[in-house]
Amino acid sequence: MxxxxxxxxxxxxxxxxxxxxxxxxxxxxxxxxxxxxxxxxxxxxxxxxxxxxxxxxxxxxxxxxxxxxGRNHPHVARVLHDTIDAKTASLVQMDLGVLSGMLAEKLAEITPGNLEAVFFTNSGTEGVEGALKFARQASGKHKIVHCHHAFHGLTLGALSVNANPEFRERNEPLLPGCIPVPFNDLDALEEALRGGDVGAFIFETVQGKGVFVPDDDYLKGARELCDRYGTYMIADEVQCGLGRTGKMFAVEHWGIVPDILVISKALSGGFIPVGAIVTTREIHGKIFDSMERCFAHSNTFGQNDLAMAAGLATIEVLEKENxxxxxxxxxxxxxxxxxxxxxxxxxxxxxxxxxxxxxxxxxxxxxxxxxxxxxxxxxxxxxxxxxxxxxxxxxxxxxxxxxxxxxxxxxxxxxxxxxxxxxxxxxxxxxxxxxxxxxxxxxxxxxxxxxxxxxxxxxx
The missing domain is CATH 3.90.1150.10 (Aspartate Aminotransferase, domain 1)
Structure with missing residues (x-):
């Protein structure tokens, strides 16, 4: 066949x-x-x-x-062939897979700071959707601040934190409580956060639409403001993560650790769609806070074994080939x-x-x-x-x-x-x-x- x-x-x-x-x-x-x-x-x-x-x-x-x-990397292809040949018990759902645990362990190792709780997704926009939910649930606040020129995906929640009208048109009204501020403007960000009622500030560490780079003091200043006003920082590194900017994660250029990190795209090696939301155990524990809430957020294909194997093999290539x-x-x-x-x-x-x-x-x-x-x-x-x-x-x-x-x-x-x-x-x-x-x-x-x-x- x-x-x-x-x-x-x-x-x-x-x-x-x-x-x-x-x-x-x-x-x-x-x-x-x-x-x-x-x-x-x-x-x-x-x-x-x-x-x-x-x-x-x-x-x-x-x-x-x-x-x-690169395209069709032989190592990732070989790992995927081997995984298929192993006839793994993928997506049992009412059980746990070791490959997803291994990839989560590896992501906890390579991400900055104390980011060690992982939720797997199928795409970047799904990762953004999940990150917004995590921030709202863990903070108890529904407002989200985002930046002009931002692109976080085209599903309705992610689209709500896109400031570009060409994507928003024909979709209004979108998620309420989403507040745009200029990129690289700490005064505008503080004004938006000052009320203490904002659950999260989401940003692309380097903006994809236009390739806008943060000023040297912007992200450190944003980190300080988020800490001062009780707001979580969500770094969207769907495009700029995993080595793209010359660091494993772009936030490392400015020495900051977000509360939630979203990755996807390159984690797949170009073979099997995969993404991840990586956060702290504290935030994760506020969402999945009881046995009844073990499925507070879930999906069907996020932990499929081929995606997990692709992620592990891709990171191996990034590291071994420098x-x-x-x-x-x-x-x-x-x-x-x-x-x-x-x-x-x-x-x-x-x-x-x-x-x-x-x-x-x-x-x-x-x-x-x-x-x-x-x-x-x-x-x-x-x-x-x-x-x-x-x-x-x-x-x-x-x-x-x-x-x-x-x-x-x-x-x-x-x-x-x-x-x-x-x-x-x-x-x-x-x-x-x-x-x-x-x-x-x-x-x-x-x-x-x-x-x-x-x-x-x-x-x-």
């Missing part, structure tokens, strides 16, 4: 877009076709994807941060190289990030000819300019990247943590070439993106 499925997969590779147009999400198919991202990838290994024409593409998107250890350290080194090279390009190209105004979570900010140029084209493009669509960077990166240089968020003029990269100096040199050379073209007012880059804006307007 399994062989037949794989054979059918091989036979039907060319039908991917047809199947998705008919049965899944036709609007996403249209988006990919319009921006030239319809490559139809058929295989992947490490930092590279291979498309239907045999072209290798350097993956600087990594499944939105899923593939920290990928956290490699993230810091390769990220440092990219940031330094891109900062040099800010001196060369006027529209590249800032490069920010930690490790291999990097945002490249573009801004209105000073030269009159470029300024006029910039304004025209933004009048057509606020999200068009960054396509002038991402589209030729893929079309001409075979590097996959992404726009960081709506109306931000930011291009974001999330390379696998196992990239090497050759990959970094390729990316920096490609960016130099793409930026050079983008600064030619009569160049093909401007025409391509203007035509894209016209086509988008006609089909919307």
């Amino acid at each position: 399994s062989t037949e499925i794989v054979e059918k997969y091989q036979e039907r590779l060319a039908e991917a877009y047809t199947l998705h147009r008919k049965f899944v999400n036709p609007q996403f198919v249209r988006v990919l076709e319009v921006i030239g991202y319809d490559r139809n990838y058929v295989s992947a290994e490490g930092a590279y994807l291979t498309d239907a024409n045999g072209v290798k593409v350097l993956d600087f998107l990594a499944g939105f941060g899923v593939y920290n250890i 990928l956290v350290e490699n993230s810091a080194r390769m990220g440092g090279r990219i940031i330094a190289g891109m900062q040099k390009l800010t001196e060369k190209y006027e529209m590249l105004s800032e490069v920010r990030g930690k490790g291999l979570m990097i945002g490249m900010q573009f801004a209105e140029p000073k030269s009159m000819a470029l300024k006029a084209s910039w304004k025209l493009l933004h009048k057509m669509n606020n999200d068009l300019f960054c396509q002038m960077i991402t589209m030729p990166l893929l079309e001409k240089h075979n590097i996959l990247s992404q726009v960081a968020g709506h109306g931000l003029d930011t291009v974001k990269i999330l390379p696998p943590l196992m990239i090497n100096d050759v990959d970094v040199d390729k990316f920096l050379a490609a960016m130099d070439d793409v930026l050079k073209e983008a600064h030619k007012i009569t160049g093909s880059a401007w025409k391509t993106v203007k035509d894209l804006g016209i086509r988008t307007a006609r089909t919307s």
Whole structure:
């Protein structure tokens, strides 16, 4: 049976877009076709994807941060095969699995401070939902403070602590008592917490939409304020955790320990969805405080043995292959190289990030000819300019990247943590070439993106 499925997969590779147009999400198919991202990838290994024409593409998107250890890592694959062959008694429900205990033990070891009570989830947004419940139940307070530009997931509870209107529209009213404050603004945070009636302050340690990095004193100040006003800190490290920023967890850059830590994405190794809420035994004990409340929060698939094995194997790879350290080194090279390009190209105004979570900010140029084209493009669509960077990166240089968020003029990269100096040199050379073209007012880059804006307007 399994062989037949794989054979059918091989036979039907060319039908991917047809199947998705008919049965899944036709609007996403249209988006990919319009921006030239319809490559139809058929295989992947490490930092590279291979498309239907045999072209290798350097993956600087990594499944939105899923593939920290690279795609199809042989160690994780082998562990999963061995787990299946072992015929483990997974998901008995009215019993306990040793693999989930082992992964919980390992997470308690590698997370900062006294975070040692673990609840397993299937995704990042489920982790955020659980963390909000934990904070409300343990504190007895229902208000939640969150940050502008935050992205915590798209289920209704997580969406309630997203400050971006493009995600919230058509979903109001959302969870009551959710209060947005500006990121990096301790005065605004204290004003929101001052009443002592806030259960939790939730934040992305490094914000994914735009790659906004906290000021040096922000998280320490936030920790002090939360302690002063009796508010739990929830660190959402779904994307920035597990080595992404050059530390195992991004909070380590600023020396703080949250009360609740949410992780997912990379913990899976890219094979089996898995996430975790890691908190203190004290907080956990306030929720699961009696035998009657042993299921105060639960799910069906959270502790499945394949997910647990994938998590354990992924952490082994991160540690044995020194990928956290490699993230810091390769990220440092990219940031330094891109900062040099800010001196060369006027529209590249800032490069920010930690490790291999990097945002490249573009801004209105000073030269009159470029300024006029910039304004025209933004009048057509606020999200068009960054396509002038991402589209030729893929079309001409075979590097996959992404726009960081709506109306931000930011291009974001999330390379696998196992990239090497050759990959970094390729990316920096490609960016130099793409930026050079983008600064030619009569160049093909401007025409391509203007035509894209016209086509988008006609089909919307």
